[in-house]
Amino acid sequence: xxxxxxxxxxxxxxxxxxxxxxxxxxxxxxxxxxxxxxxxxxxxxxxxxxxxxxxxxxxxxxxxxxxxxxxxxxxxxxxxxxxxxxxxxxxxxxxxxxxxxxxxxxxxxxxxxxxxxxxxxxxxxxxxxxxxxxxxxxxxxxxxxxxxxxxxxxxxxxxxxxxxxxxxxxxxxxxxxxxxxxx
Numbered sequence: 001x002x003x004x005x006x007x008x009x010x011x012x013x014x015x016x017x018x019x020x021x022x023x024x025x026x027x028x029x030x031x032x033x034x035x036x037x038x039x040x041x042x043x044x045x046x047x048x049x050x051x052x053x054x055x056x057x058x059x060x061x062x063x064x065x066x067x068x069x070x071x072x073x074x075x076x077x078x079x080x081x082x083x084x085x086x087x088x089x090x091x092x093x094x095x096x097x098x099x100x101x102x103x104x105x106x107x108x109x110x111x112x113x114x115x116x117x118x119x120x121x122x123x124x125x126x127x128x129x130x131x132x133x134x135x136x137x138x139x140x141x142x143x144x145x146x147x148x149x150x151x152x153x154x155x156x157x158x159x160x161x162x163x164x165x166x167x168x169x170x171x172x173x174x175x176x177x178x179x180x181x182x183x
Contacts, residue, residue: 014035014036014037015169017034017036017164018033019031019164019165020165026051030049030161031151031153032047032048033047034048038142038174040174041143042139042141047134048132049133050133052125053098059096059153060135060152061093061152061153062137063077063087063093063151063168064091064092064142065090065147066143068147071111074089074090074110074111074113075089085160087168088150092106092139095107096123096137101124102120102123104122104137105118105119106120124136147171150162150163150164
């Protein structure tokens with residue numbers, strides 16, 4: 001019984017994370033925290049960003065490895081930024097347009113560095129305090145049973161904020177969690 005509860009805590013279809021506070025200069029937007037879920041092949045996120053509208057901030061990039069293959073898609077952000085952050089084969093990218101959130105876009109990513117526009121993705125942005133904003137979006141019909149997610153903001157190289165700082169967020173589709181408990 002204890003082992004089943006521990007496994008459920010360690011492997012989940014929903015995760016809440018906090019970012020390192022003030023890990024970017026005060027004149028840039030800063031990731032604060034996020035909730036990430038993967039249920040029935042639907043990925044949803046809710047992130048909190050500080051100073052999104054008060055200072056310079058570029059778009060928010062959400063990289064997703066939805067096929068489980070690290071050899072397809074992008075392995076770094078060098079195609080959109082001065083710096084390169086490891087992406088572990090991201091084959092989808094959402095570009096959140098914080099000025100016009102209904103014009104946010106979904107792209108497929110190819111290993112040669114190219115990207116292909118798939119569709120617009122409406123998202124909502126709500127200012128919760130003078131300096132804090134909440135961003136919510138949903139992506140339906142992702143193919144993988146396990147996805148990895150990485151976020152990046154402010155495409156100005158060294159001043160960009162990545163979330164989480166080191167490794168990607170790994171989510172298991174909730175329909176696969178029951179398979180972990182079979183005898």
